[in-house]
Amino acid sequence: MRAVIPYKKENAKSRLSPILSRIEREQFVELMLRDVVFSLREAGVNNIDILATSEYRSLTDLNVNIVIDPNDLNESINQYLEKMDQPVLIIMADLPLARSEQVKNIISSSEDVVIVPGKGGGTNVLFIKNPSRFHVQYYGMSFCNHCAIAKDMQQSLRIYDSFLLSTDIDEPHDIVEILLHGHGFSLEYAQEKFELESGRARVKLTSIQ
């Protein structure tokens, strides 16, 4: 099997701009990517492709295969899948809470397709045993799209229930989850910049001055 991580660094995570500058966001996405790669390796996944929009020299030490495709996410993943003759795990780069335990559970599933829903109808992880016969349709209600695609193709489907993997880091309040449940580089980075403020209601994020 192989894992593929779609990755774009330029002006990444614009919804975090109220709390992180462009340079900081570009640093941060790379650290999140590094945590995802770490958890994949820890789960025994050694064939890792990063599907990048352009060449990123800073990733050289990661020792992964960089596939450059400037196309749209759906187009580039579908082109990637077409050529694949082995199971593929598509995992997003903004899932720094991913741990090896969840990755291991997903890739050892007996079903043909495993979908890990994200908040708000997204698809955060997709494991496809017969990738050349599958196609992805991200954006919008992609969770429903991918369930329907698997069904249309008569592939058996598992919906994998994980809070850690449902938590993609998009908005400032998502950083709270890194501080509470994170690890690795992204936790270290978040701890340098933010702290939690706890009242009676939900925990809030404040910047460390």
Add this chain to the structure above:
Amino acid sequence: MRAVIPYKKENAKSRLSPILSRIEREQFVELMLRDVVFSLREAGVNNIDILATSEYRSLTDLNVNIVIDPNDLNESINQYLEKMDQPVLIIMADLPLARSEQVKNIISSSEDVVIVPGKGGGTNVLFIKNPSRFHVQYYGMSFCNHCAIAKDMQQSLRIYDSFLLSTDIDEPHDIVEILLHGHGFSLEYAQEKFELESGRARVKLTSIQ
């Protein structure tokens, strides 16, 4: 073992007031409670206590034990736990995505304490094998509180990773998750009132006129 569900109906879920009237919110919390009770029963949990702030006649048909305690959540649960000589599952009433599979997994854990974190540092489910020796501390960073309490008491701890159980229904966008991943009465209610609007970004909720 017993399950206990803290429940308050009066002016419940005020953060949903932009989209549901007070009467609707009071109907809705009861339907969510009914879905939680259904999933508990389906998981084989038959001893169910509802820890209510006052008497609710509409719950009579649920065939559960109603414990009335007008006190604060922490105070009432701690008084409840003190008297318990069997394992207790504390599950919140606003978790309509709870399914029997997750409940079964939690109550069959070998650890002394199982904590299911909610978004933003909350504790959505707490399974305590030795309840008379435990105490709860909800609100704010309760997930951290409960981890620390278990550790202080030298109880073995499992953090249970579940998107469905991490999703407590507090804000309008949480209703999206009911429409996507829900079941039972709360799904039916949400479908009567709302529909999903899907663009390129995250799914949005719109009211059915």
